[in-house]
Amino acid sequence: MRNILLFAAMFAALAAVAVFQSPTLAISIINLCLISAIMALGVNMQWGYGGLFNVGIMGFAALGGVAAVLVSLPPRPEAWSAGGLGLLSSGLALVVTGVIVAQIRKRLPASRMRGLITLLAVIIGFFTIRAFFDPATDAIEALDPAQFGNIGGLGLPIILSWLVGGLFAAGAAWVVAKIALGLRSDYLAIATLGISEIVIAVLKNEDWLARGVKNVSGLSRPVPYEVDLQEAPWLIDLANTLSMSVNELSSIVVRGGYAALFLIVLIVLTWAAERALRSPWGRMMRAIRDNRDAAAAMGKDVTARHIQIFVLGSAIVGVAGAMLTTLEGQFTPGSYQPLRFTFLIWVMVIVGGSGNNWGSILGGFLIWFVWVQAEPAGLLIMDAVTAGFGEDSAIRAHLLDAAPHMRLLLMGLILLTVMRFSPRGLIPEVIRR
Amino acid sequence: MVDILNALVLFSNFVLIPGLAYGAQLALGALGVTLIYAVLRFSNFAHGDLMAFGTMATILVTWWFQSMGISFGVLPTALLALPFGIAIAAVMSLFMDRAVYSFYRKKRAAPVTFVIASVGVMFILNGVVRLIIGPDDQRFADGERFIVRARDFEAWSGLSEGLALRSTQAITLVVAILIVIALFWFLNRTRMGKAMRAYSDNEDLALLSGIDPARVVMVTWIIAAALATIAGVLYGLDKSFKPFTYFQLLLPIFAAAIVGGIGNPVGAIAGGFVIAFSEVTVTYAYKRFLGHLLPENLAPDGLVQLLSTDYKFAVSFVILVVVLLFRPTGLFRGKVI
Numbered sequence: 001m002r003n004i005l006l007f008a009a010m011f012a013a014l015a016a017v018a019v020f021q022s023p024t025l026a027i028s029i030i031n032l033c034l035i036s037a038i039m040a041l042g043v044n045m046q047w048g049y050g051g052l053f054n055v056g057i058m059g060f061a062a063l064g065g066v067a068a069v070l071v072s073l074p075p076r077p078e079a080w081s082a083g084g085l086g087l088l089s090s091g092l093a094l095v096v097t098g099v100i101v102a103q104i105r106k107r108l109p110a111s112r113m114r115g116l117i118t119l120l121a122v123i124i125g126f127f128t129i130r131a132f133f134d135p136a137t138d139a140i141e142a143l144d145p146a147q148f149g150n151i152g153g154l155g156l157p158i159i160l161s162w163l164v165g166g167l168f169a170a171g172a173a174w175v176v177a178k179i180a181l182g183l184r185s186d187y188l189a190i191a192t193l194g195i196s197e198i199v200i201a202v203l204k205n206e207d208w209l210a211r212g213v214k215n216v217s218g219l220s221r222p223v224p225y226e227v228d229l230q231e232a233p234w235l236i237d238l239a240n241t242l243s244m245s246v247n248e249l250s251s252i253v254v255r256g257g258y259a260a261l262f263l264i265v266l267i268v269l270t271w272a273a274e275r276a277l278r279s280p281w282g283r284m285m286r287a288i289r290d291n292r293d294a295a296a297a298m299g300k301d302v303t304a305r306h307i308q309i310f311v312l313g314s315a316i317v318g319v320a321g322a323m324l325t326t327l328e329g330q331f332t333p334g335s336y337q338p339l340r341f342t343f344l345i346w347v348m349v350i351v352g353g354s355g356n357n358w359g360s361i362l363g364g365f366l367i368w369f370v371w372v373q374a375e376p377a378g379l380l381i382m383d384a385v386t387a388g389f390g391e392d393s394a395i396r397a398h399l400l401d402a403a404p405h406m407r408l409l410l411m412g413l414i415l416l417t418v419m420r421f422s423p424r425g426l427i428p429e430v431i432r433r
Numbered sequence: 434m435v436d437i438l439n440a441l442v443l444f445s446n447f448v449l450i451p452g453l454a455y456g457a458q459l460a461l462g463a464l465g466v467t468l469i470y471a472v473l474r475f476s477n478f479a480h481g482d483l484m485a486f487g488t489m490a491t492i493l494v495t496w497w498f499q500s501m502g503i504s505f506g507v508l509p510t511a512l513l514a515l516p517f518g519i520a521i522a523a524v525m526s527l528f529m530d531r532a533v534y535s536f537y538r539k540k541r542a543a544p545v546t547f548v549i550a551s552v553g554v555m556f557i558l559n560g561v562v563r564l565i566i567g568p569d570d571q572r573f574a575d576g577e578r579f580i581v582r583a584r585d586f587e588a589w590s591g592l593s594e595g596l597a598l599r600s601t602q603a604i605t606l607v608v609a610i611l612i613v614i615a616l617f618w619f620l621n622r623t624r625m626g627k628a629m630r631a632y633s634d635n636e637d638l639a640l641l642s643g644i645d646p647a648r649v650v651m652v653t654w655i656i657a658a659a660l661a662t663i664a665g666v667l668y669g670l671d672k673s674f675k676p677f678t679y680f681q682l683l684l685p686i687f688a689a690a691i692v693g694g695i696g697n698p699v700g701a702i703a704g705g706f707v708i709a710f711s712e713v714t715v716t717y718a719y720k721r722f723l724g725h726l727l728p729e730n731l732a733p734d735g736l737v738q739l740l741s742t743d744y745k746f747a748v749s750f751v752i753l754v755v756v757l758l759f760r761p762t763g764l765f766r767g768k769v770i
Contacts, residue, residue: 051545053545053548053549055478055552126739179754179757179758180754180757186475186476186544186545186548187691187757189476189478189548190476190684190687190688190691190753191750191753191754191757193683193684193687194684194688194746194749194750194753194754195750197681197684197746197750198744198746198747198750201743201744201746201747202744204743205741205743205744337677338680339556339559339680343552343555343556346549346552347556350549398567399564401567402563402564402565402567405560405563405564405568406560406564407560408556408557408559408560408563409556409557409560409561409564410560411556411560412553412554412555412556412557412558412559412560413553413557415549415552415553415556416532416533416550416553416554416557419546419549419550419553420533420536
């Protein structure tokens, strides 16, 4: 009952935005709320079911974003003929190096000699890869750099990229998990923090892949364009009956289309997550989280289950990342900030209630809503507080400039307050037997 | 012979000196992280933002001094303001401990709860810093900029490569050495330092032998705040102050602390230099260096750069992973988390 009230209050707040600010704003907030809720679901799987502390969410979201670019951009055969062979050769060299190193470590007895040989193989492999890779990427980046300079994509519908984004993130998560999951919480946190910074650094610098900091804009859309809608007779009729302007209605319809798509994904994922949580598998995960030694003694493979849940959760974050890039219609690696993409999601999960999917969804909605609305609210408050300083006061100007940063402070306060006074979150985990 | 000298000078100018200065800054940061870990037993994610906060306080005091016409002669005014910055950062740390961490300490909460709480503190400090000083770059170094200028060195030595020694780099090294000596004297020779080490080794035994845990925790936070502020100010003098950069320093600092062996102060220093030199040597373009050493017809065409500068995070990360895989206790046998 309480949960329904909480959700009702959330929707009342969103409806209030629609009435008092604008319906377009409300629906764009809802879009990002939905995406945030999906990310929070993924993190809740890792933390709430599995007890894994992942602070690399930003990296997995960015991998989803790059999937959107690589799936949806039109193919560029000229780039492939310029550098495709080199790229494939360097990829082959990478695989060969990996196999050789693995074989060295498997065949030779452990000794100082083996370490040296491994190091030598890695160094030779590195330069071989670079020898193919550098000229290939230079050639690709030299092709029409002002407009393209990248390898293009597959030219498929962008909605497919949501799956591909999940796969990309899952692949990366598998590698991280293999390396870091044997270790305990703090090391995993630092390892994931590191991997996410590296993913962003790669996306910023490898121009041949998705144009790096030059950004990719004008991605294709899963919903119609406003301009086309504005000429559709049904929309003009509807606008007349609703006595709205055609422009406004068309943008509401477009954003509503996104919202409907996102909602479908959220419903499917929530259903699956709830099913998983109630299944024997979910019970096993909670057992491992609460007492890994006891679970291991019962014959559960703790590390394998941890890898599994880490990959699953990251894949969901990757899906959400691809959806975000789809919504924005552009891919801007420079905009990925850890506070916004990693730690904010954590606030959502903790505030909503870790271990409870509905809690994560509510947390995603609530925290994103506060994050967005804190900016105008902060400005209003600052304006009122500093009104006494006079119009041209330097302090007033500085504080008004700084007002948007109030929201960071606010997020910290919310997180710490919830942790202290309601550590199980708004919708606590339900203990099932 | 001249070629070899030229190569050496070039190498010290672009790798050795910047690496030493950066390593000293990382070492001071890692010492703070490692102390918190040893005594309070959690990885403090707010350490980067504590650095930013202390540095911001120092910058504000510096500006105030400058507006009053106080200067430190050839040295940067920020060094005069440093004690004030440390005091402000220490007060902030103690306040955060009282308001946030002490509650979980009393409850004996799991380490990961402390880590999440430190994320909350990180948000707050981040917001405070951006509210007060803004998210932009601030340069606050004044005084003499160079001890040795590249052109003077060229004229004096007659070599074609110049060697520049910025005063901020020299200050970094001198201050870092003094601080490390003072810290080790404190930890090994004073009653309080011994109490801290005892508390870190075995909390229950330390309590039994009459050590006051509240005082140990307080002193730890004051030292950590001091180390963070000093590291932050030195980094800011050497490069520039930008809140986001300080947040990003968290990764190499953690890498340094873990590579050296977390909880071990000697390890933190060694780790700082290992990380700094790996970052600098791997991202340095060796074209001119090799040009001096190799005969003309063998001189390289490309930059001979192993990785582009933007991948320096990757370097600290790879070292971190290798150490975690092959020697999880770190080079100097810290604790296993």
